[in-house]
Amino acid sequence: MKKLKKLAYSFGAVATALSYQAFSTYIIFFYVDVMKLGVKLAAFGMLVWGIWNAVNDPLFGFISDRTRTPWGRRIPYIAIFAIPFGVIYFLLWTPPSALQNEWLLFLYFLIFICLFDLCYTIVVLNWASLFPEMFPSLKERAEVNSYRQSFGMGGLILGIAVPPLIYGSLGWRWMGLIFGAIIIFAYLISLWGSKENKIFSKEKPLGFKSAFKNTFANHSFLTFVFANLFVQYAFVIILASIPFYAKYVLEIKEGKTSIILLATFVVAILMMFVWRKILVKFGAKNSYMAALIVLAIVLVPFLFLNNFYAAIVACGLVGIGLSGIILTADVLISDIIDEDELKTKSRREGMYFGTNAFVTRFAIALEAASMGFIFHYTHYNPHIFTQTKEFLMGLRALVAAFPILALSFALIFMGFYPLGRKKLAKMRSELAQLHNRLKSS
Numbered sequence: 001m002k003k004l005k006k007l008a009y010s011f012g013a014v015a016t017a018l019s020y021q022a023f024s025t026y027i028i029f030f031y032v033d034v035m036k037l038g039v040k041l042a043a044f045g046m047l048v049w050g051i052w053n054a055v056n057d058p059l060f061g062f063i064s065d066r067t068r069t070p071w072g073r074r075i076p077y078i079a080i081f082a083i084p085f086g087v088i089y090f091l092l093w094t095p096p097s098a099l100q101n102e103w104l105l106f107l108y109f110l111i112f113i114c115l116f117d118l119c120y121t122i123v124v125l126n127w128a129s130l131f132p133e134m135f136p137s138l139k140e141r142a143e144v145n146s147y148r149q150s151f152g153m154g155g156l157i158l159g160i161a162v163p164p165l166i167y168g169s170l171g172w173r174w175m176g177l178i179f180g181a182i183i184i185f186a187y188l189i190s191l192w193g194s195k196e197n198k199i200f201s202k203e204k205p206l207g208f209k210s211a212f213k214n215t216f217a218n219h220s221f222l223t224f225v226f227a228n229l230f231v232q233y234a235f236v237i238i239l240a241s242i243p244f245y246a247k248y249v250l251e252i253k254e255g256k257t258s259i260i261l262l263a264t265f266v267v268a269i270l271m272m273f274v275w276r277k278i279l280v281k282f283g284a285k286n287s288y289m290a291a292l293i294v295l296a297i298v299l300v301p302f303l304f305l306n307n308f309y310a311a312i313v314a315c316g317l318v319g320i321g322l323s324g325i326i327l328t329a330d331v332l333i334s335d336i337i338d339e340d341e342l343k344t345k346s347r348r349e350g351m352y353f354g355t356n357a358f359v360t361r362f363a364i365a366l367e368a369a370s371m372g373f374i375f376h377y378t379h380y381n382p383h384i385f386t387q388t389k390e391f392l393m394g395l396r397a398l399v400a401a402f403p404i405l406a407l408s409f410a411l412i413f414m415g416f417y418p419l420g421r422k423k424l425a426k427m428r429s430e431l432a433q434l435h436n437r438l439k440s441s
Helices: 002-010 012-034 039-066 075-092 102-134 138-169 172-192 198-202 208-216 219-249 254-282 284-298 308-344 349-360 362-377 389-415 421-440
Strands: none
Touching: 002 012, 002 138, 002 172, 012 039, 012 075, 012 102, 012 138, 012 172, 039 102, 039 208, 039 349, 075 102, 075 172, 102 138, 102 172, 102 308, 102 349, 138 172, 138 254, 138 308, 198 421, 208 219, 208 308, 208 349, 219 254, 219 308, 219 349, 219 362, 219 389, 254 284, 254 308, 284 308, 284 389, 308 349, 308 421, 349 362, 362 389
């Protein structure tokens, strides 16, 4: 029953990955190409959404940390917003046919992408914040996060591959309905596996100024979050560049591009349980740094390979490093939250997960700048198939050289990360004493 509860909680990752991946991949295509919303209005709407997206993570993290109810701090938010989240996701893909006026369509688009992000932030942030609280030991965190990330990658594959099959045969309304139902179902299942520790509600919450100051003064958090920023930059620039790399460097069709990406995620899921054992044996910091090194090494072949089958093998190897990184990242931030509780006497998962999300949003801006620079200065022309040699070299740099450099910076930051195994062992002993005092008070 205990393992079943862990799997149930972890199942929320399906909705987390599926909802965001389908949104980020298809929302512009749907509103611009299908609904005929002007490109400039769509771009302006996404700019507003991006600002709202960046601000609401730390804001709702702070609010969640300060929440006190008989049912806990996190669970009420998931219970209240899970169903509205699914309904809004359905409505996002079903604008009324009466909206013939472009400005009315734009208003609908803007309202619902912001409502989507509001619900996504509230539900996902509180769901994620339960992880360090429910699973305090390294062994449990490694186990449960392997379930979470495996479910998450399954949701990621569904979010990328399934939408064209649904909207191509049934229409966009059915895609919104099916995905909205999956979102509701997955989070309600996760609620069954969720439990809060009531002793954390006894801790006095920090005010906003104090919470902000303590978060950005935390040495462990700063080293991790900037390492994570470079890691996220490496991820997004690889994913954004692969379709161009496949088309112009490998000269393969779109269907085969999906196979290349699928190889990465399948290997990553299989390797999750290997990295879980490595994590328990060597600790989060060492495992994370090892995964960074592995990923940097396996990206090197992309500087030279030039055929489809070699690309499948190379992408499979990428899955090895990717798996280790995504497994250990949440364990690292959980350790940081434990350390912060000893310092502040307040449990603040929401603030840390929210601030981490805020900082890593800048990876998208770095990715856009990098691709814009390469595309401009190597004279990319979307109207021709045979591109310049400089552009092909630029694509190789985007898929391999830029990510390797970013991972090197991440490795340097992690070298200064202070929470090694000995310090963590002492810290967990002190935390146990603190929690025993809270129980007896």
